[in-house]
Structures are given as C-alpha cells and as structure tokens.
Amino acid sequence: MSPQTFTTHPTGAFSADEDAPEYTAYGQDWSEISEEAKRLGQQRIVVNMGPQHPSTHGVLRVMLEIEGETVTEARAGIGFLHTGIEKNMEFRTWTQGVTFCTRMDYVQSMFQEVVYCLGVEKLLGITDEIPERANVLRVLMMELTRVGSHLVAIGTGGNEMGATTVMTAAFIAREDTFRIIEMITGLRTNNAYIRPGGVAQDSPEGTTDYIRSLIPEMRHRLDQLADLQLENPIFKLRLKGVANLNLASAMSLGVTGPMLRSAGLPYDMRKTNPYCGYETYDFQVPTSTDEDAYSRVVLRMEECYESLKIVEQCCDRLDAMEGQPVMVADKKIAWPAQLALGPDGQGNSLDHIRHIMGESMEALIHHFKLVTEGFPVPAGQVYQQVESPKGVLGVHLVSDGGTKPWRAHFRDPGFNHLQALSILCQGGQVADVVVAIATMDFVLGGVDR
Amino acid sequence: MLGGVEDFLGYMRAGSLWPATFGLACCAIEMMATGTPRFDIARLGSEVFRGSPRQADIMLVAGRVSNKMAPILRQVYDQMAEPKWVIAMGVCSSSGGMFNNYAIVQGVDHVVPVDIYLPGCPPRPEMLLNALIELQEQIRDTPLGANRKRIAAAAEAAALEATPTSDMKGLLR
Amino acid sequence: MSDDALDKSPVETSPKEAGLDDTSHDLASATPDAEGRAPLTLINVREGMFSGAGDTSGFAGLTQAVRMPGRSERPYGEWFDGFVDILEELLGDDAEQALEFIVVDRGELTLYVNRDYLVAVMTHLRDDQDLRFEFCLGVSGVHYPDETGRELHAVYPMHSITHNRHVRIEVAVSTDDAHIPSVTGVYPANNWHERETWDFFGIIFDGHPSLARIEMPDDWVGHPQRKDYPLGGIPVEYKGATIPSPDTRRQYR
Numbered sequence: 081m082s083p084q085t086f087t088t089h090p091t092g093a094f095s096a097d098e099d100a101p102e103y104t105a106y107g108q109d110w111s112e113i114s115e116e117a118k119r120l121g122q123q124r125i126v127v128n129m130g131p132q133h134p135s136t137h138g139v140l141r142v143m144l145e146i147e148g149e150t151v152t153e154a155r156a157g158i159g160f161l162h163t164g165i166e167k168n169m170e171f172r173t174w175t176q177g178v179t180f181c182t183r184m185d186y187v188q189s190m191f192q193e194v195v196y197c198l199g200v201e202k203l204l205g206i207t208d209e210i211p212e213r214a215n216v217l218r219v220l221m222m223e224l225t226r227v228g229s230h231l232v233a234i235g236t237g238g239n240e241m242g243a244t245t246v247m248t249a250a251f252i253a254r255e256d257t258f259r260i261i262e263m264i265t266g267l268r269t270n271n272a273y274i275r276p277g278g279v280a281q282d283s284p285e286g287t288t289d290y291i292r293s294l295i296p297e298m299r300h301r302l303d304q305l306a307d308l309q310l311e312n313p314i315f316k317l318r319l320k321g322v323a324n325l326n327l328a329s330a331m332s333l334g335v336t337g338p339m340l341r342s343a344g345l346p347y348d349m350r351k352t353n354p355y356c357g358y359e360t361y362d363f364q365v366p367t368s369t370d371e372d373a374y375s376r377v378v379l380r381m382e383e384c385y386e387s388l389k390i391v392e393q394c395c396d397r398l399d400a401m402e403g404q405p406v407m408v409a410d411k412k413i414a415w416p417a418q419l420a421l422g423p424d425g426q427g428n429s430l431d432h433i434r435h436i437m438g439e440s441m442e443a444l445i446h447h448f449k450l451v452t453e454g455f456p457v458p459a460g461q462v463y464q465q466v467e468s469p470k471g472v473l474g475v476h477l478v479s480d481g482g483t484k485p486w487r488a489h490f491r492d493p494g495f496n497h498l499q500a501l502s503i504l505c506q507g508g509q510v511a512d513v514v515v516a517i518a519t520m521d522f523v524l525g526g527v528d529r
Numbered sequence: 530m531l532g533g534v535e536d537f538l539g540y541m542r543a544g545s546l547w548p549a550t551f552g553l554a555c556c557a558i559e560m561m562a563t564g565t566p567r568f569d570i571a572r573l574g575s576e577v578f579r580g581s582p583r584q585a586d587i588m589l590v591a592g593r594v595s596n597k598m599a600p601i602l603r604q605v606y607d608q609m610a611e612p613k614w615v616i617a618m619g620v621c622s623s624s625g626g627m628f629n630n631y632a633i634v635q636g637v638d639h640v641v642p643v644d645i646y647l648p649g650c651p652p653r654p655e656m657l658l659n660a661l662i663e664l665q666e667q668i669r670d671t672p673l674g675a676n677r678k679r680i681a682a683a684a685e686a687a688a689l690e691a692t693p694t695s696d697m698k699g700l701l702r
Numbered sequence: 703m704s705d706d707a708l709d710k711s712p713v714e715t716s717p718k719e720a721g722l723d724d725t726s727h728d729l730a731s732a733t734p735d736a737e738g739r740a741p742l743t744l745i746n747v748r749e750g751m752f753s754g755a756g757d758t759s760g761f762a763g764l765t766q767a768v769r770m771p772g773r774s775e776r777p778y779g780e781w782f783d784g785f786v787d788i789l790e791e792l793l794g795d796d797a798e799q800a801l802e803f804i805v806v807d808r809g810e811l812t813l814y815v816n817r818d819y820l821v822a823v824m825t826h827l828r829d830d831q832d833l834r835f836e837f838c839l840g841v842s843g844v845h846y847p848d849e850t851g852r853e854l855h856a857v858y859p860m861h862s863i864t865h866n867r868h869v870r871i872e873v874a875v876s877t878d879d880a881h882i883p884s885v886t887g888v889y890p891a892n893n894w895h896e897r898e899t900w901d902f903f904g905i906i907f908d909g910h911p912s913l914a915r916i917e918m919p920d921d922w923v924g925h926p927q928r929k930d931y932p933l934g935g936i937p938v939e940y941k942g943a944t945i946p947s948p949d950t951r952r953q954y955r
Binding site: 159 | 745746748768769770771807808809810812836837838839840842843844845857859861863866868870889890891892893894895898915916917918919926927933934948949953954955
Binding site for chain 2: 130131132133134138139159160161163164165168179180183186187189232236247248251252254258268270524525528
C-alpha cells in the first residue's frame with residue numbers, strides 16, 4: 081500500500097506533520113496499512129468514525145487520532161442531519177411550528193413541543209390562563225417521554241457495547257409508554273399534541289385506568305434492566321471510571337442534565353424554575369458524585385422511577401379533573417378543531433363539523449382564520465427553558481407581531497454535550513469513545529436541527 | 530427451466546435480507562423499534578442490522594437526508610454488494626417530506642435508486658414490515674437472464690411513450 | 703403614518719415613502735406600545751395582506767411598521783435595578799458606553815451591550831459574586847434587515863444557578879461590519895454556538911479559536927438563516943399542478 085496524500089480536511093483535524101506518510105483505507109486493507117505504519121515507526125493513526133456508523137447515535141462524524149489504543153485527539157463533525165427547521169418555522173404559523181420543532185430531537189419530541197408552546201404562551205401573556213387539566217396532561221406526556229428517552233439512552237448504550245438484550249428489553253419497556261401516548265394523542269411519536277394554549281385533545285375515557293395497569297409492568301421491566309446491567313462485572317469494567325467530567329469542566333462547557341447531576345450538582349429546572357405546575361408534584365432529583373459513565377446510567381434509571389411516580393400523581397389529578405377544558409378559553413387563540421375516532425381512524429370530529437357548518441358562523445370564521453392564518457402574537461422576544469431528559473432545553477422566540485415567528489432558535493442540550501466529546505475521550509481508549517458517546521446521550525436531530 | 534431457477538433464487542434472496550444500518554432521524558427510532566420483540570423484523574429474515582455495507586442486502590434509508598449527508602449515502606450504497614435493494618422509509622427520504630428547503634435532498638431517489646417508497650412521518654413499525662414483505666414479494670418475482678432483458682426493454686419502451694407527469698392534466702386523482 | 707401612504711396604489715412602498723423613518727431609534731414617529739413606552743427597533747414593514755403575487759383582498763394598501771417593545775426607564779422592577787446598579791458600578795466609567803439601553807419586557811431583562819465592551823461585561827457577569835451567571839446558554843443570531851446599521855443581532859441568554867436568575871445580553875452589528883469579539887475565553891461553552899451563528903448569519907467572532915462552518919457543508923456559500931437567503935425549497939408538482947415552495951407562495955403576512 082503506497083503512501084498517498086489527501087487534501088487536508090477544512091476543519092484541520094489532522095496533525096501538522098508534513099513529512100508523515102498518509103494512508104487512505106477503503107476496507108480489507110487494514111492489516112497492510114498497520115504493518116506498513118509499524119514498519120515506518122508511525123504509531124499515530126487518524127481514524128474516521130464516519131457518519132454512517134452503528135454506534136454513533138445518529139449521523140455523527142468523529143475524527144479520532146489514536147496512538148495504539150489511546151485516543152490522543154477526538155473531534156466531532158456534525159451537520160449531517162441539519163434540516164433547517166428553524167428557518168422553516170419562520171414560514172409557518174405559530175401552531176404549525178409545533179409540528180416542526182417536534183422533529184428536532186425525535187426521541188424527546190414532547191419536550192420541544194412544551195418548551196415552544198410555553199415560549200409562545202409567554203409571548204402571548206396567557207401563561208396563567210392555561211387550564212390546569214392541560215398542564216397535567218403536559219406533565220404526563222413529558223414524564224412518559226422522559227422514561228422513553230432514558231430507555232433509548234440505556235438501550236442503545238447497551239447495544240453499542242455488544243449487549244443486544246439490553247436494547248430489546250429497553251425498547252419493549254418503551255412500547256408501554258408508546259401505548260399510552262398513542263391512546264391519548266393518536267400517534268406514537270412526533271405527535272404535535274401540545275399546542276400553544278393547551279393540548280390538542282382531551283384523553284379518552286379509561287386512560288387513567290389503562291395507565292395504572294401498565295405502570296407495574298413498566299416498573300418490572302425497569303427492574304429487569306437494572307438486574308441485567310448494573311451489577312454485571314463487564315458492564316462495570318466498561319463504565320466505571322470512564323468518560324469522567326468533573327463539575328468545573330461541566331459548568332464551563334454548559335453541560336446540564338444527568339451529566340451535570342452525575343458531577344454532583346443537583347440542578348433540575350423542574351425544581352428551580354418550575355413550569356406546568358411541577359412545584360406541586362412530589363418527586364426527587366437523583367444526584368451522584370462519581371462523575372463517570374456508570375453513575376450517569378444509574379441516574380437515568382433512577383429518574384425513570386421518579387418519572388413513574390409523577391405519572392401516578394398525574395393519573396390521580398386527571399381523575400379529579402374529569403371534564404375540564406384542555407385549551408385556553410380565549411377563542412382567538414385556542415385551537416378550534418376537535419378530533420375523534422371514526423370508522424377509518426382518527427379524524428375531524430363530526431360534532432365539531434356540524435357545529436361550525438350548521439350552528440355558528442363565528443365558530444366557522446374562527447376555525448378558518450385560526451387554521452389558515454393563525455393567531456397574531458405581540459412583538460417581542462422571550463426565552464423559555466425546560467428540563468428535558470438530556471439537559472436544559474431552551475427556546476429563544478422573537479415575534480414581529482405577526483402570525484409567524486420572526487425567529488425561533490432552540491438551545492439543545494446535546495449541542496453542548498457533544499462539544500465536550502474531546503474532553504471525555506482524549507487520553508482514554510478507543511473503546512471508551514463508544515461508551516462516552518452512549519452515556520452523553522445526545523441526539524443528532526437536536527444537535528443539528 | 531429459467532422459471533425454476535428464478536423461483537429458487539428469488540426464494541433464497543428474499544429469505545434473509547439483512548439491512549444496512551442507515552438510520553438517520555425519527556424513522557431510525559421506529560426502525561429500531563421494528564427490530565425489537567413487539568414487532569420483530571427478525572421473523573421476516575432480517576435477523577441482524579449489519580454495520581458494514583459490504584455484508585448488507587438492503588439499505589433502509591430511514592430519515593431525512595441532508596445535502597451534507599448525500600455523498601455519504603451514495604458511497605455506502607456503492608459499497609454494498611449486488612444484489613442490493615433500497616427502501617426509502619418515511620416521507621423525508623421518499624420526497625423530502627415536510628422539509629422543502631435548502632438543507633434536505635428532496636427524495637433519496639435523487640441519489641440512489643429506490644425500490645420501495647414507504648410514506649409516513651414516521652411510519653409505524655407495522656408499515657415498515659409491510660414494506661419489507663412487499664419488497665420480498667418483488668424479489669421473489671424478479672425475472673432473471675433473458676426474461677429480465679425482455680422485461681427491462683418493455684418497461685423502457687413503456688416509459689418512453691408515457692405522458693410526463695407535468696403534462697397530465699385534468700383530474701387530480 | 704401619513705395619509706399619502708394610504709392613497710398610494712398597492713405597489714411596494716419603501717418605509718420612507720410611507721412616512722416611517724427607517725433609522726432604528728427614531729422614536730418620534732412611532733406610536734407607543736401597550737405599556738406607554740416609545741417603541742424601539744424597527745423589525746419589519748408589512749405592506750398589504752398577503753405576500754407573493756396578486757393581493758386581491760383590498761387590504762393591499764395597508765402599510766404597517768412593526769417595532770419591538772420600547773426601552774424601559776428606571777425603576778425596572780423585581781431584581782433588575784440591583785443588577786443594573788452592580789453592573790454599572792463594575793464597569794465604572796465605561797458604563798455609559800457599554801450599556802446601550804435596557805428593555806424589560808414580559809418579565810425578562812434584555813441588556814443591549816456595545817460590542818467593544820462585550821467581553822468585559824461577560825467577565826463581570828461570570829466573576830462577580832452578586833452576579834455569578836455561570837451559564838451562557840449559547841448565541842442566537844437574529845437578522846432584522848429593516849434596522850439599518852444594526853441588522854444582525856447576537857443574543858446571549860445568561861443563567862445564574864446561584865441566584866436563580868435569567869438575563870439576556872444582546873449585541874447589534876451591521877452587515878457591513880459583522881464583527882463581534884468572541885466570548886469563548888470567558889464561557890468556553892460558546893465555542894460551537896459561535897460557529898453556528900457564523901455559519902447561519904455571517905457574524906464573525908474575533909478571537910474564536912476555530913471559526914468554521916459547523917452545520918452546513920464546508921464549501922457552502924451564503925448564510926442560510928438570514929432573511930435575504932431564500933428557503934430554497936422546490937415547487938411540488940402533482941399531475942400538472944405545482945405548489946410553490948413556502949417562501950415564494952402567497953401567504954398571510
């Protein structure tokens with residue numbers, strides 16, 4: 081394999097050693113290259129963990145400079161999933177924006193919806209007028225999504241380390257959350273359920289009983305996952321003491337969520353800046369001081385149990401609030417349409433259609449204008465944060481007084497976490513890169529937007 | 530005689546289609562869910578999702594393909610060995626989906642030849658299984674050798690004579 | 703708004719012709735906002751009811767200037783006064799120059815800072831024990847093409863864990879001289895955020911260790927999230943009928 085040069089990558093990922101021979105490997109020639117490199121005494125190799133990779137949690141490119149098994153430099157290349165969602169939202173009404181922002185971080189879609197809607201409601205000034213039942217439904221959705229997101233993190237983490245059963249066990253547990261979410265919203269994921277002003281529709285009859293019947297099963301599956309992993313000696317060997325990030329580094333890099341809590345700071349937006357009525361729920365915030373990957377996995381499992389506690393409290397409140405509205409009372413903002421289950425699936429409720437077509441002209445006008453034009457939002461800018469399973473998710477909304485956002489920018493927690501990749505990986509081993517990526521728990525959809 | 534060979538090869542090929550992991554966005558999560566026990570893609574033959582395209586048969590393009598990702602998509606497709614098939618999972622890979630903008634390729638058929646388009650945002654796991662079954666039926670019925678040449682020539686002639694989409698006027702049905 | 707604007711035929715009228723001054727801080731001709739403050743930055747001038755071709759609604763002659771909420775006068779309310787006092791004290795003689803103006807709106811404080819003093823302000827925010835804003839939650843760019851001379855804004859949301867407070871720092875620069883000093887020396891977390899703002903808005907952060915494109919491909923031309931950059935969609939075609947892409951089709955303003 082003769083040495084070939086290739087153009088220096090624009091991000092300057094390669095060492096500036098001009099005389100070092102450079103090799104490009106295309107597969108099945110790795111042994112030749114390593115022989116050659118060893119013969120020449122070159123130990124430092126650049127490995128591209130490319131965008132298409134089973135272990136990179138999405139389309140992430142990691143450029144690793146390795147010397148033997150040790151990683152000397154790690155650089156992350158992102159943008160492979162950039163969708164231009166933020167610019168797209170500038171051409172859609174405020175309510176249609178929900179369907180766009182929900183697809184940013186697709187594992188925790190409800191959180192994007194909530195943070196966006198809370199921001200819009202802040203701009204409208206109707207935060208206090210959101211009905212309580214809507215808030216309880218929002219909390220219910222958020223906590224179920226939190227469990228789902230943590231299960232993806234734990235499951236894919238286990239899968240990337242070679243334990244496929246962890247993934248199947250985690251995803252089966254996740255299916256229970258999907259059953260509940262589907263019962264209430266009609267879709268498993270990317271629901272666009274939470275709208276500015278409340279939620280799209282009320283939960284059908286029998287929801288709370290159904291949820292209560294599934295919770296013991298979910299707890300059992302979480303126990304199963306804990307049994308599978310946490311005391312496993314191989315798991316411990318691979319995760320303990322790996323990917324350390326101490327508190328000072330975490331804070332200087334803007335890392336939040338379980339990564340920050342594993343470094344010892346019990347910082348949770350739900351407790352410090354509560355929204356949607358979180359101050360009235362009884363739950364703990366698990367924290368650890370071990371700073372390593374193992375403690376993060378343990379923290380996520382603990383948070384799943386806490387979320388189930390909150391879900392139970394939500395069910396009790398939903399029972400107590402039977403029949404209350406789920407949309408704000410102001411008819412100029414409230415989403416007008418109602419959905420119902422018909423013979424061919426979920427669609428427009430016939431009662432609603434009869435009302436707007438036959439009974440009330442104002443209702444028809446409101447429906448038409450709200451759906452086509454949308455409601456205008458007074459000019460100004462606002463910043464809203466929520467505690468998503470990955471960390472602090474923020475949105476910066478600027479309104480020009482119109483029916484479409486002037487600017488919507490999301491501050492995704494995974495963006496900051498991925499910045500910390502270099503710190504987590506450098507000095508460690510190649511295999512630890514996979515563990516670091518898995519326990520950082522970012523989702524490229526949110527990172528790239 | 531050729532018919533017998535076609536049946537045999539078709540049956541064998543359709544029997545165990547191993548997908549290459551090309552999960553990009555939300556559809557990837559549903560693709561992963563299809564691999565898990567509730568929906569279980571393994572019972573249809575897709576036992577493992579191969580990380581290396583060299584060992585894979587089908588490429589499930591699951592998710593939105595950005596302009597930055599398109600060359601990599603093509604490279605992975607080229608690295609797959611024949612015979613290979615592509616399922617465009619979800620509306621983003623079929624046609625750009627809801628993202629009609631500067632960043633997203635408006636359909637992966639701009640980059641790779643697609644066999645099955647699966648709409649949905651994201652499609653339910655059952656829909657993905659349906660697409661896979663559909664593809665398996667297509668593979669089982671694939672003509673080979675002289676039959677293939679004849680049918681390909683007929684298809685090309687029909688396509689050349691057909692009305693282009695932009696000239697189809699009248700009913701929007 | 704002068705009467706000639708309404709008499710004109712429904713063609714594109716510039717803000718000047720419509721009797722609106724397009725310099726950003728001319729407050730004289732603008733109507734006060736809901737809280738009685740003179741409105742601020744001109745964001746947008748909306749002409750007509752629909753964008754795109756052929757406005758047949760009859761509202762085509764309507765010209766409306768949209769402005770952001772006005773600059774606030776003391777007292778600002780809540781903890782904002784104490785905060786501004788401390789910051790002015792720390793900045794000393796530079797305070798006049800550094801803090802351009804302050805907006806208190808919807809329970810949030812926005813400080814407009816002159817770019818030359820940005821790093822100083824950020825350092826004080828991080829280091830002073832009464833301020834102690836540990837988190838800088840990134841940079842968000844906003845493009846206001848109608849605000850001549852100050853088109854590109856960089857917005858820094860700041861959060862303090864110790865005092866549980868939130869504040870917003872905003873820096874405005876013109877498109878011709880889009881340079882802002884980088885705050886990565888004070889808040890390393892902003893590294894990628896500044897790269898993203900450069901990528902999407904073209905704001906150059908002086909002193910950034912490696913200001914390169916991060917989301918778009920490395921050889922991309924243009925800054926996509928600016929308002930003069932098209933959305934870039936293609937017309938969707940179905941059996942002879944086409945629907946133009948979202949930014950070119952007719953839509954409500």
